[in-house]
Amino acid sequence: MAKIKARALSPAAAKPERVAQILERDILSGRLRYGSQLESENALVRRFAVSRNTVRKGLETLADKGLITTRVGIGSFVTFDGHTIDNALGWTRALSTQNETIETKLLRLECVSDASLAMTLKLSLPDFLAVDRVRSLKAAGRVVSIERSRVPLRSGIESVVGDGLLKGSLSATLIAAGLRGEGGEEWAEIECLNAVDAALAGVPPGTAFLRTRRLVRDSEDHVVEYVVSLLDPRHFALHLAF
Amino acid sequence: MAKIKARALSPAAAKPERVAQILERDILSGRLRYGSQLESENALVRRFAVSRNTVRKGLETLADKGLITTRVGIGSFVTFDGHTIDNALGWTRALSTQNETIETKLLRLECVSDASLAMTLKLSLPDFLAVDRVRSLKAAGRVVSIERSRVPLRSGIESVVGDGLLKGSLSATLIAAGLRGEGGEEWAEIECLNAVDAALAGVPPGTAFLRTRRLVRDSEDHVVEYVVSLLDPRHFALHLAF
């Protein structure tokens, strides 16, 4: 890993890294709770006896990892609930084990027509971009989630079918197309997998999975995305702050 | 199917946003009814421990959304009439709206000592009030949920063991004792019932149930209650607006 290389080059761990590691440990151990505010950068300067630039570099790496988010004039907040891989809006999906690399396989990327979904979502046009993905643990090769996204077609979206997803991320693609999720709804229930999904997940049919349905809307209340996820309960839990 | 509804609070919120979010939740959930008057700005200043300007910014966003209107010299009033039956604290109401009568049986009401739970919640004292309940459909006689609450012991709580719950409701009892939940966290996952719980629920051992863990805190960040619920997935789904 890059981290090891860096340390090999400079035996005395870089200071920003030390700051990040200590804070990360506090976050992962729960000493810094989800949603709680970190000390201000100047307070961290005093605590770690380093310069503010150094503190900021440490915070930056934590932000890159998605452990914290920082807001101008306010401060930094823990946005990590224990073992999150996706701390977007709504229920955060939490992995029950950390330090595992997740591999994402694209099953399908095409335009589809789904009248009943359009009716459910109260849309006038039945055309959607379909993005089906399977995520699995790289090490064990075990499938942990099946995700089927449907994005109502509008100008600038169809090209994705030919060009592929931006940086492999659907949300990045949507934001680039001007579709920014602002709020929405999410449902969660238990589903016993059918034969097709069970085969995809590599488990016996009828296995109980967590099924979430997420409906994301933009600031003008247009549907941005509708996602149905099947989550292996051995690896995922849902987390919510209220 | 009964739904457990929740409303998410964004983790990294500026103070005016926090004020607005909490009040909005109270309005949308019906805790603040249409036409009712909000607390005065100075009362909100004390409740949220922020300055009056901050409270006013929060109220301004609610007014912009049309949820309240404010009148000089009088105060702010709820002007939102769509009543969403939602519940952040106590979801029996979500059930009763489904025209099914729910029966609650008290399994246990006593003081317990649980050092590991105290450690998990980062509490100094291991003493809790334990309230275990089973809810079932009156008509079918079928158990739909098993609920185990733990309330950190403090003055005025122990007497509950002798006197029983106020109006049969734990949250009413807690509010009477000055414990008012303001926010918290919730986890949801799948649990295959063990023999004891399966017998309680009247299902075969190993049946997949929805398991939710809810941690409620008051405005001063003290733990109010920790509840582990086992929910029959045939009767419950989780719903979230964000």
Next chain:
DNA sequence: CTAGCAAACCTGTTCAAACCTGTCTATTTA
């Protein structure tokens, strides 16, 4: 009984001070 008035609330408005992050640069350190 009533008109007037003052006290005690309430919201509306403004503002400076204190803190916060974001950004840049010159300088020191290993």
Next chain:
DNA sequence: TAAATAGACAGGTTTGAACAGGTTTGCTAG
């Protein structure tokens, strides 16, 4: 020479206070 420091500055956030003026209540003088 790269890493770390120290400082300055811009601009967002929150506070605390002051003052203006609307609304209600209750007392009081007429």
